[in-house]
Amino acid sequence: MLLCIDCGNTNTVFSIWNGERFLCTLRTSTHHGRTADAYFTWFSTLITHYGIEPDITDVIVASTVPRVVWNLRVFSDRFFGVRPIVVGKPECLLPHPPRVDAGTGVGPDRLANAAGAFDRHGGDVVVVDFGTATNFDVVAEDGAYVGGVIAPGVNLSLEALHQGAAALPHVDISQPERVIGTNTVACIQSGVFWGYVGLIQGITTRIKAEYGRSMKVIGTGGLAPLFAQGELLFDTIEDDLTMHGLTVIHAYNTENG
Numbered sequence: 498m499l500l501c502i503d504c505g506n507t508n509t510v511f512s513i514w515n516g517e518r519f520l521c522t523l524r525t526s527t528h529h530g531r532t533a534d535a536y537f538t539w540f541s542t543l544i545t546h547y548g549i550e551p552d553i554t555d556v557i558v559a560s561t562v563p564r565v566v567w568n569l570r571v572f573s574d575r576f577f578g579v580r581p582i583v584v585g586k587p588e589c590l591l592p593h594p595p596r597v598d599a600g601t602g603v604g605p606d607r608l609a610n611a612a613g614a615f616d617r618h619g620g621d622v623v624v625v626d627f628g629t630a631t632n633f634d635v636v637a638e639d640g641a642y643v644g645g646v647i648a649p650g651v652n653l654s655l656e657a658l659h660q661g662a663a664a665l666p667h668v669d670i671s672q673p674e675r676v677i678g679t680n681t682v683a684c685i686q687s688g689v690f691w692g693y694v695g696l697i698q699g700i701t702t703r704i705k706a707e708y709g710r711s712m713k714v715i716g717t718g719g720l721a722p723l724f725a726q727g728e729l730l731f732d733t734i735e736d737d738l739t740m741h742g743l744t745v746i747h748a749y750n751t752e753n754g
């Protein structure tokens with residue numbers, strides 16, 4: 498079985514793929530100080546809780562935080578005897594290499610999103626991924642990642658208001674009833690929620706105009722469903738797109754490595 502690890506700047510997600518479906522998805526906060534032993538303690542407790550007895554034979558990692566990769570490598574080697582495939586490293590083959598400026602890096606989460614989106618939709622796609630940052634990943638007709646947009650994430654925007662303005666409290670995101678807020682919390686929620694709706698609409702419209710072909714827009718990441726309510730921002734929402742992309746990249750490496 499394949500263990501897929503998607504490590505974002507906020508959360509690290511483990512999913513076990515049995516070749517047909519994901520058996521479970523486990524989430525923990527991202528800390529570069531977490532040791533291989535700490536990962537295993539957490540992992541084994543949860544899979545026991547869920548009654549799963551996986552036989553992990555392969556591991557693939559996509560991490561937007563370079564410092565966590567070392568401990569994930571040790572975790573993989575020590576507990577499963579497996580050398581992981583790390584997306585973005587030269588030894589990890591990509592089904593469709595990205596076309597970007599020479600010398601620039603592409604986030605491994607974006608490479609996984611591109612692979613997952615192409616496998617499911619066949620290209621000409623924009624993925625909108627709501628993580629710590631909100632990424633727009635453009636996937637060309639042939640499956641290559643060809644660029645995109647990086648905007649501050651929803652929670653980062655809320656946190657920045659709280660950090661930067663003495664009288665503004667920490668607020669959780671939700672869809673406000675009205676645009677004109679009549680208290681501080683409602684004003685902040687309106688600014689971030691409706692600001693985000695405008696950002697998503699505005700950027701996808703401009704991407705489509707610049708790209709010059711019709712495109713599908715796929716929402717992914719924890720907050721995508723919040724922005725689907727009542728607004729036609731996405732053609733589809735796929736929570737497991739990054740994980741699916743990891744299974745696609747793994748299969749490609751198995752066949753071609």
Ligand SMILES: Nc1ncnc2c1ncn2[C@@H]1O[C@H](COP(=O)(O)OP(=O)(O)O)[C@@H](O)[C@H]1O
Pocket residue numbers: 504505506507508509627628629630650652718719720
């Ligand atoms: N279902 C959800 N509802 C509300 N907030 C969420 C949900 N999923 C994730 N978040 C929040 O969205 C932010 C980004 O989370 P995540 O997608 O895990 O980011 P990353 O992949 O960058 O680690 C975090 O602040 C997280 O707490």
Ligand SMILES: CC(C)(COP(=O)(O)O)[C@@H](O)C(=O)NCCC(=O)O
Pocket residue numbers: 504505506507561602603604605606607628629630631632647
């Ligand atoms: C844009 C990101 C910070 C998003 O990370 P995340 O929100 O998933 O933690 C990540 O994809 C990244 O570090 N990218 C490198 C630069 C690039 O992709 O162009």
Ligand SMILES: [K+]
Pocket residue numbers: 504505606626628629739
């Ligand atoms: K992510």
